[in-house]
Amino acid sequence: MSEVARRRFLQGASVLGVAGVLGTGQASASSRYHWLSGDHHTHTQYSYDGMYTIEQQIRGALRHGTDWLVITDHGHASHEAHSVEATAADIKRAQRKFPQLLLWHGMEWNVPGAEHATLFLEDCRDEAGVLRDFERQFDWRLNGQEASSPANEKKALDAVRWLQTKIRNGTMKSALVFVNHPMRNGRVAPHELRNMRDLAPDIVVGMEGAPGAQGDGDPLRGPGGHRGGYANSPGSNSYAPYPAEAYKTYGGFDWMTAQLGGVWDSLLAEGLGWWITSNSDSHFNSRDTVVRVPEPGDQFDLTGKHLDPLDAGPPQVLPPYVDFYPCEFSRTVVGASRRTRGAVMEGLRAGRAWVSHGGLVDDLQFGVYASGGSATLGERLRVRRGSDVTVLVKARLATRPNSAGFIPRLRRLDLIKGAVTGLASLETLSTPHVKVERSYEPRWHYAVFTHTFRNVREPFYLRLRGTDGNRGAFEPQADTPGAANPWEDLWCYTNPIFVEVR
Structure with missing residues (x-):
């Protein structure tokens, strides 16, 4: 079969047909997994700036098809003193009441010398005890180590070493850390990302590719x-080296x-895993009818908990109210x-997510x-120099209205290729060896695309991004303050696949 005929056949094939053509290829590999939607960055009444009960947050998440969820209330003196054990008790009750949801008790760590991060x-x-000890020792809201300085950056690395020790001594099996909204304040330097990754690549594994609070730029607000x-x-x-445009979303x-x-590609160009996620950062959710009730001004300081909110109509x-419920707008699959x-x-941890x-x-x-x-996704294909490598992309487009009431349309998928060039300077912000290798325009609700790299000689990685193209451009554009309805500019991204050549 010629390459043209083969491609046409694959594009018209059913899922079963594609699996038959590839045999032990990607179709069968993907079928080994349960693809589960979730969120690792959410808040409740146990955050100083939150509102929802844990059960309210869970019920909202389940309405939007959430399979897994991490509760990550902020580190804070009142939280450490009063909230951790109460949160643990609420989560244990919720785990019994909602067994269909995979639920964690985590925290949003104020990283010394840097930004926030999810820890679970x-x-x-003694999960509550470990989280409380970690918060007491390593959260900058408790110890005043907010400033960007070598001493505070060392404290952040000491925190990661502390987690490693707890794993080695059997206190826990593993831990995960994701850096949250990395460019919101520009506090996370590229060397901090690399230093934490290099110290503990099985713990500090990535960052939010997209922050929460996606409704904040909507003109409605x-x-x-x-x-x-x-x-x-x-x-x-x-x-200081971050340019002004770095403080925007695209x-x-x-x-x-x-x-x-950019920065993500410069990390991947080192040939090491660094994965992205997308979360709600849910505090107050857009168009919700639940409101915080009047309470004494020192309510949270004294108890580590806001009063239960009420449905106001x-x-x-x-x-x-600029956030969304988990998986209402953003999801990590x-x-x-x-299960x-x-x-x-x-x-x-493996980067098997989009x-x-x-x-x-x-x-x-x-x-x-x-x-x-x-x-x-997240894996490595090892081939001999001179081999051919074929890419298979299968996309099932939306056929039902989303949470905003319309059916979005994926207008383009880009296959992005980047060269793996080896370890870079700790301060590296970019790499020139990245390009859109090929673009696809889906025409049916289910689309299959292939692309073959002939006679590969050097290592590289591949990733996908897709867009609805509603802004008239297929490159991400800077969001305009006060005029960025999130539902009118939709994107998807995958984590990379590495191809190693020997």
Whole structure:
């Protein structure tokens, strides 16, 4: 069969037909996993700036198809003193009441010398006690180590070493850390990302490719809002080399992720895993009817908990109601070998995930294969120099209305290729060896695309991004303050696949 005929056949094939053509390739590899949608960055009444009960947050998440969820209330003196054990008790009750949801008790760590990060644990003895000890020792809201300085950056690395010790001594099986909204304040320098990754690549595994608070730039909220809450300009703790445009979102995604050949690509060019996610950062959710009740001004300081909110009736649209429920707008879809918390953590650690906004696609499968085998998201395909490597992309487009009431349309998928050039300077912000290798325009609800790299000689990685193209451009554009309705500019991204050549 000629290459043209083969491609036409694959494009018209059913899922079963594609699996038959590839044999042990990507189609069968993907079928080994449960693809589960979730969110690792959410808040409740146990955050100083939150509102929802844990059960309210869970019920909202389940309404939007959430399979896994991490509760990550902020580190804070009152939280450490009063909230951790109470949160643990509420989560244990919720785990019994909602067994269909994989639920964790995590925290949002105020990283010394940097920004926020999600932390959650696997199979931990005395989980509440470990989280509380970590917060007491290593959260900058408790110890005053907010400023960007070598001493505070060392404290952040000491925190990661502390987690490593807890794993080695059997206190817990594993831990995961994701850097949240990395460019909101510009406090996370590229050397901090690399230092934490290099110290503990099985713990500090990635960052939010897209922040929460996606409704903040919607004109409905009034003037001045910024999508993702990215309203900040450089400050005293910001990394000086970041340009002014780095403090914006692009189609809702962080500058580090959205810029072709930018910070994310510079990390991947080292040939090491660094994965992206997309989350709600849910505090007050757009158009919700739940409101915080009047309470004494020192309520949270004294108890570490806001009073239970009430359903007030009319939908709330003005700030602070700029977030969404988990999986209402943003979702991280993880390939898990089993429907368990440990398997979801393993999938996240492996980079076996893709992210989407606004229900842009129902399903997105991406793999590469050669005579030496196959690989999917986050994995490595090892081939001999001179081999051919074929890419298979399968996209199932949206066929049902999303949470905003319309069916989005995926207008383009880009296959992006980047060269693996080896370890870079700790301060590297970009790489020139990245390009859009090929673009696809889906024409049916289910689309299959292939592309073959002939006679490969050097290592590289591949990733996908897709867009609805509503802004008239297929490169992510900077979001305009006060005029960035998130539902009108939708994107999806995959984590990479590495091809190693020997």
